[in-house]
Amino acid sequence: MKALHVITGLGVGGAEQQLRLLLRHLPFDCDVVTLTNPGAVADGLVDDGVRVTHLGMAGNRDLAALPRLARLIRTGGYDLVHTHLYRACIYGRLAARIAGVRAIVATEHSLGDSQMEGRRLTAGVRGLYLASERLGRATVAVSPTVAARLKHWGVPAPRIEVVPNGIDLDRFRFDPAQRLRTRRRLGLPETAYVIGAIGRLTAGKQFAVLIRALTQLPDDHWLLLVGGGPEESVLRRTAHEAGVADRVLFTGERPYVPDGSPGPDLPSLTAAMDLLASPSPEEAFGLAVVEGLAAGLPVLYASCPAIEDLPAHTASAARRVRGGPEEFARAIAEARAQGPRPRTTPDAAHHYSITRSAARLMDVYAAAVAAPSVSPSPQGVSSS
Missing domain, CATH: 3.40.50.2000 (Glycogen Phosphorylase B;)
Structure with missing residues (x-):
């Protein structure tokens, strides 16, 4: 399996460091794309032997980043794309579908009752999130509490998998x-x-x-x-x-x-x-x-x-x-x-051992890769 992880940034934060730790325990090589801020965790990933690409996204509305990301995914020949954090989930899932990748997994690291990654949970934030969520095969919640919040938002229960954060x-x-x-x-x-x-x-x-x-x-x-x-x-x-x-x-x-x-x-x-x-x-x-x-x-x-x-x-x-x-x-x-x-x-x-979390995530990956192509496509993109 060849997988690409897409994340909003790689400064020192919980989701970013969790990604680095996870990649140390997955049984295959993965590449990483950071939309912005190739910070200290990016340097650490490179030291670990992971190829990290900085997409150079200028902001939330930098739509020119979408074709760049889709082209990178297509030329990389990835079997699976895994997105992390809100902006990366929005752009990453759409770019993966445009590039022809159907096995798309997203991890929801930071969904609270009233905010997500510090942004207020407005109707617009929720609507955009749900629209992009339909393009993937599974959304990973880091706790049963987050899974319940996703269901409340309107994410279908069969699409939600609980894989908790792990520690070494x-x-x-x-x-x-x-x-x-x-x-x-x-x-x-x-x-x-x-x-x-x-x-x-x-x-x-x-x-x-x-x-x-x-x-x-x-x-x-x-x-x-x-x-x-x-x-x-x-x-x-x-x-x-x-x-x-x-x-x-x-x-x-x-x-x-x-x-x-x-x-x-x-x-x-x-x-x-x-x-x-x-x-x-x-x-x-x-x-x-x-x-x-x-x-x-x-x-x-x-x-x-x-x-x-x-x-x-x-x-x-x-x-x-x-x-x-x-x-x-x-x-x-x-x-x-x-x-x-x-x-x-x-x-x-x-x-919450990282080895246990990595094994559970591998099960999610296997199911995503094996699933038939029945999920909806973005407008104008063939699902064949």
Whole structure:
């Protein structure tokens, strides 16, 4: 099988890093096209031996990108096209059909109740999404919660497959020596109790909740924010105005898998934490929470379908927190009062092993390639 993955961008983000990890576990070679922003994950993919093409798309309405993408798909002779993220799903599915590829799979990484990848879910966004969805053979939801949202939108249930995000359990397994090295590298006091948070620094993640919670906790509590994004300057200002700037560390974007960049990678940073907190009220999966569990951390979260879709006993170290800074401060204090616990990996994290997710995706691919050509064609394009 020869497959092409089409993604909107390749900066450091959850969907982008998930694609890189996935390609390491698929049993055949794949190429990647990024419509925009060939960032750090693109460099990592190239280091992994993946051919990455930057389409140079100028914006959402750059219609000239469509024939360029269709031509690339046609000349590549691909058996299957897999699209990721909203813009890539719209353009990628249509380009694949124009190029004559019928085995089209899309993964819905970021569909919330009210937003998708930070964009408001208007009637126009939904209509365009559903029109392009009909051109594919399957839409992959990263959680049963996302599958339910897709059904509510109008995607037929038989076209939806649940394949959760996966994590590399070996990479996140706790290493006490790594913990000491990373904390020294970050300049953390030996007695610091480190609250970690992972994700794009955007308004929707609500990391300011944790900064304000820090003001209600003793001075030996520190906040480690792992990620980059447009809200970094706002969060730095919030920490300064709250008087806790000296206890908030910003690491910038950190890779999920080693890419040779300076600074600790994400698993090293989770090893340095004592607790992981995720105040985002609307998640499609909650990858950061699962990564925290894989590192053996207690976790506090506002929304995490990955955990909520499993029996409670599989993630006994995970606790849902409803509310703002006061509630998170109280939950953090209670977690610390319970004392340190063994840094073991719970069943919930094992449920999301990347090898398991890759095997389930291979089943989706096989069904898409084997299916007869009965799905509707774009206007003017033959389905023969």
